Amino acid sequence: MSTTSSSCTSGWSHGPLPASVRIGENTLITADYAFKRFRSKQPDALRIGSHATMDGVHFAVGEGGRVSIGDYCYFTNAVLLCELELRIGNYVVIGWNATIADTDFHPLAPAERIADAIACSPLGQGRPRPEIAKKPVVIEDDVWIGPNATILKGVRIGAGAWIEAGSLVTRDVPPGSRVLGNPAQIVGEAK
Amino acid sequence: MNADRTLPWDWYPGRVPDNVTVDPGAYLETTYSFQLFRSAAADAVRIGRGSSIYLGVMFDVGSQGRVSIGEFTLINGARIICDAEVSIGDYCLISWNTVFMDTTRLPATVAARRKVLTAMATREPRRIEDATPARPIRIGRNVWIGFDACVLPGVNIGEGAVVGARSVVVEDVPPYSVAVGNPARVIRKLEPPKLTENV
Numbered sequence: 001m002s003t004t005s006s007s008c009t010s011g012w013s014h015g016p017l018p019a020s021v022r023i024g025e026n027t028l029i030t031a032d033y034a035f036k037r038f039r040s041k042q043p044d045a046l047r048i049g050s051h052a053t054m055d056g057v058h059f060a061v062g063e064g065g066r067v068s069i070g071d072y073c074y075f076t077n078a079v080l081l082c083e084l085e086l087r088i089g090n091y092v093v094i095g096w097n098a099t100i101a102d103t104d105f106h107p108l109a110p111a112e113r114i115a116d117a118i119a120c121s122p123l124g125q126g127r128p129r130p131e132i133a134k135k136p137v138v139i140e141d142d143v144w145i146g147p148n149a150t151i152l153k154g155v156r157i158g159a160g161a162w163i164e165a166g167s168l169v170t171r172d173v174p175p176g177s178r179v180l181g182n183p184a185q186i187v188g189e190a191k
Numbered sequence: 192m193n194a195d196r197t198l199p200w201d202w203y204p205g206r207v208p209d210n211v212t213v214d215p216g217a218y219l220e221t222t223y224s225f226q227l228f229r230s231a232a233a234d235a236v237r238i239g240r241g242s243s244i245y246l247g248v249m250f251d252v253g254s255q256g257r258v259s260i261g262e263f264t265l266i267n268g269a270r271i272i273c274d275a276e277v278s279i280g281d282y283c284l285i286s287w288n289t290v291f292m293d294t295t296r297l298p299a300t301v302a303a304r305r306k307v308l309t310a311m312a313t314r315e316p317r318r319i320e321d322a323t324p325a326r327p328i329r330i331g332r333n334v335w336i337g338f339d340a341c342v343l344p345g346v347n348i349g350e351g352a353v354v355g356a357r358s359v360v361v362e363d364v365p366p367y368s369v370a371v372g373n374p375a376r377v378i379r380k381l382e383p384p385k386l387t388e389n390v
Binding site for chain 2: 009026028051052053055072073074091093096097142144146147148159160162164165166167168180181182190191
């Protein structure tokens with residue numbers, strides 16, 4: 001098990017940041033595993049604003065993925081799975097073990113899934129993978145996302161929304177609303 | 192436990208905090224479970240006789256938080272997010288990756304949340320303390336909770352109840368019932384043990 005605490009007060013204490021990562025003043029990234037799945041080849045692959053705390057976050061960003069995160073965000077052991085684009089605003093809070101993904105990673109059609117399984121296998125080297133749907137995920141300012149929640153591709157979560165723990169969000173969430181459940185439904189206003 | 196409050200079998204170089212009581216007949220796999228523990232309360236964590244706390248358990252307990260775990264309770268993996276009180280009874284079975292939160296840690300209004308996040312960024316370590324009221328969670332005896340389930344602030348789960356895997360419990364679960372789903376609903380009742388049975 002890797003440790004998530006850090007002795008540094010900002011930056012990342014487990015070596016140099018990948019070249020395509022830019023972080024603002026007083027932003028802290030902990031955990032030695034933060035970039036173990038960071039494979040983006042985009043010039044501006046990960047941009048994080050100032051005063052943010054990324055405690056034990058997995059930045060699993062594919063070759064074409066780009067992630068932007070605003071100021072004063074606070075994520076705890078979140079899993080960010082990005083093949084295209086995650087756009088996250090300011091003052092966003094993401095709880096323990098929540099997952100955000102902008103793709104399903106595999107195609108829906110059965111025949112294409114067989115082709116994908118072969119291409120992903122140790123014997124499939126060089127074989128092209130089928131086209132896989134990707135849609136950006138947008139999380140606006142002041143959103144709170146609880147522990148164990150899941151946000152799927154193409155979702156836009158409006159400013160100030162409250163995503164209850166364990167929710168599975170498959171559709172857009174209007175600003176200021178509170179959602180809950182699997183699939184997540186609007187149950188009221190986020191005070 | 193050794194005299195210096197380390198564990199003879201531990202892979203993590205930590206100690207059991209002074210205000211944590213582990214019964215000699217209980218098993219605590221690793222002090223890593225206390226990495227986020229910061230309670231100053233007297234008797235902050237109590238682990239009863241015959242209970243086992245395995246490595247997936249994290250006591251994310253704030254300065255005034257108190258957690259009590261009864262006897263013969265098995266917890267494989269739980270994120271215990273506690274600023275007030277989480278109590279778990281005897282003979283409970285609790286699975287992997289479960290969440291017990293008596294607090295959301297951050298206030299519900301946007302303006303208040305911004306204030307807390309701004310202040311937190313200047314703190315070392317960066318932790319949120321007492322920014323919003325907590326509501327205690329109580330799990331009765333003989334409760335079984337499936338993997339990935341979440342128990343939200345203020346929830347009571349009655350004696351003998353079962354919570355299905357991946358359920359999210361947002362309201363009280365009556366004794367001897369099975370609750371499943373997200374949000375969790377009671378789908379059936381269980382027969383309480385008869386007094387003649389040895390329980």
